[in-house]
Amino acid sequence: MKYLVTGCAGFIGYHLTKFLIKKNINVIGIDSINNYYDPQLKKDRLKDILKDKKKFKFYKVNLCHKNKLKRIFKKHKFDYIIHLAAQAGVRYSMKNPFSYIDNNILSTTNILELCKEKPPKKILFASSSSVYGLQKSKSFNENQNTNTPISFYAASKISMEAIAHSYSHLYNIPIKVLRLFTVYGPWGRPDMAYFNFTKKIIKNEKIDIFNRGDHFRDFTYVSDIIRFIDIILKKKVNKKFEILNLGSNNPKKLGLFIELIEKKLNKKSIKNYIEKQSGDMHGTHADMKKSINNYNLRYKVDLEKGINQFIDWYIDYKKIKKI
Numbered sequence: 001m002k003y004l005v006t007g008c009a010g011f012i013g014y015h016l017t018k019f020l021i022k023k024n025i026n027v028i029g030i031d032s033i034n035n036y037y038d039p040q041l042k043k044d045r046l047k048d049i050l051k052d053k054k055k056f057k058f059y060k061v062n063l064c065h066k067n068k069l070k071r072i073f074k075k076h077k078f079d080y081i082i083h084l085a086a087q088a089g090v091r092y093s094m095k096n097p098f099s100y101i102d103n104n105i106l107s108t109t110n111i112l113e114l115c116k117e118k119p120p121k122k123i124l125f126a127s128s129s130s131v132y133g134l135q136k137s138k139s140f141n142e143n144q145n146t147n148t149p150i151s152f153y154a155a156s157k158i159s160m161e162a163i164a165h166s167y168s169h170l171y172n173i174p175i176k177v178l179r180l181f182t183v184y185g186p187w188g189r190p191d192m193a194y195f196n197f198t199k200k201i202i203k204n205e206k207i208d209i210f211n212r213g214d215h216f217r218d219f220t221y222v223s224d225i226i227r228f229i230d231i232i233l234k235k236k237v238n239k240k241f242e243i244l245n246l247g248s249n250n251p252k253k254l255g256l257f258i259e260l261i262e263k264k265l266n267k268k269s270i271k272n273y274i275e276k277q278s279g280d281m282h283g284t285h286a287d288m289k290k291s292i293n294n295y296n297l298r299y300k301v302d303l304e305k306g307i308n309q310f311i312d313w314y315i316d317y318k319k320i321k322k323i
């Protein structure tokens with residue numbers, strides 16, 4: 001069995017690769033190690049993965065380069081592909097939409113083109129809760145339409161989902177689209193609020209809080225996401241194309257998230273309240289009925305425990321002696 005993990009030096013890709021290697025699975029990882037955020041963190045994640053060289057082979061390749069990708073596909077026959085590489089970030093998509101065309105739309109199409117002749121057993125694609133855009137309902141389910149994105153990031157993920165559906169239909173490729181809801185945890189992304197808040201509270205710097213911390217997110221701990229991915233990879237469900245929400249079904253206000261960081265650090269934040277940013281959704285709430293019915297995906301890690309584990313990692317990784 002051979003698995004391809006794209007974006008293996010990214011936050012979720014790192015955790016998934018470690019998990020698969022531990023289960024004695026051969027993993028080929030691809031990542032361009034781009035500099036959207038500090039590449040040193042990506043290199044450190046890779047260094048940690050590379051401790052087990054026998055089960056892991058890494059290619060520093062940009063998925064936009066179809067010929068390089070073609071060579072990798074010629075050399076390895078993949079049983080499963082988990083495509084996580086992407087340009088993430090809602091706010092950055094206003095500054096640099098073309099990065100989303102390249103890294104989300106073109107990259108995904110390149111992978112699908114290389115799968116159409118001999119499809120793998122399954123391809124999993126990372127999409128996002130942001131595709132629900134202006135939906136007004138209390139929680140988001142997979143049957144709702146996704147034609148009101150409010151950021152270019154969301155628009156690029158909706159495009160990717162549509163492209164994946166067309167390839168699945170035309171070439172009989174089994175595809176699962178995973179709509180991830182605000183994933184957090186150790187080795188996380190420095191561009192995300194919880195990472196930034198922790199860093200600034202420790203340094204006694206002001207934290208910018210949009211919308212008075214009133215918006216809410218379906219925060220999902222990374223180990224739960226990895227467990228869900230493992231179950232989806234293993235279970236046989238007779239559907240060629242499937243879209244699934246992966247969340248906690250337990251939305252919490254950003255304000256509470258900050259309180260829990262303060263509690264763990266035993267330190268108050270200095271708050272700077274600012275307007276809601278355009279492109280940001282007010283709230284996200286994963287309806288998990290379909291994921292539970294089809295795969296029995298049940299969320300485990302509660303928010304306080306998850307935050308504490310992130311902060312323990314952060315203090316250790318940054319070698320912080322005094323808070």
Ligand SMILES: NC(=O)c1ccc[n+]([C@@H]2O[C@H](COP(=O)([O-])OP(=O)(O)OC[C@H]3O[C@@H](n4cnc5c(N)ncnc54)[C@H](O)[C@@H]3O)[C@@H](O)[C@H]2O)c1
Nearest residue numbers: 007010011012031032033034062063085086126180182183
């Ligand atoms: N973390 C979350 O909260 C969250 C929420 C919803 C969706 N997602 C999606 O999950 C996936 C993983 O997210 P993450 O948080 O681990 O992000 P990340 O930015 O940490 O990881 C993405 C990795 O992909 C790599 N990459 C980007 N473009 C590439 C390309 N063209 N070729 C090769 N490598 C490339 C980057 O260098 C990076 O290491 C992404 O598709 C993201 O959109 C994440």
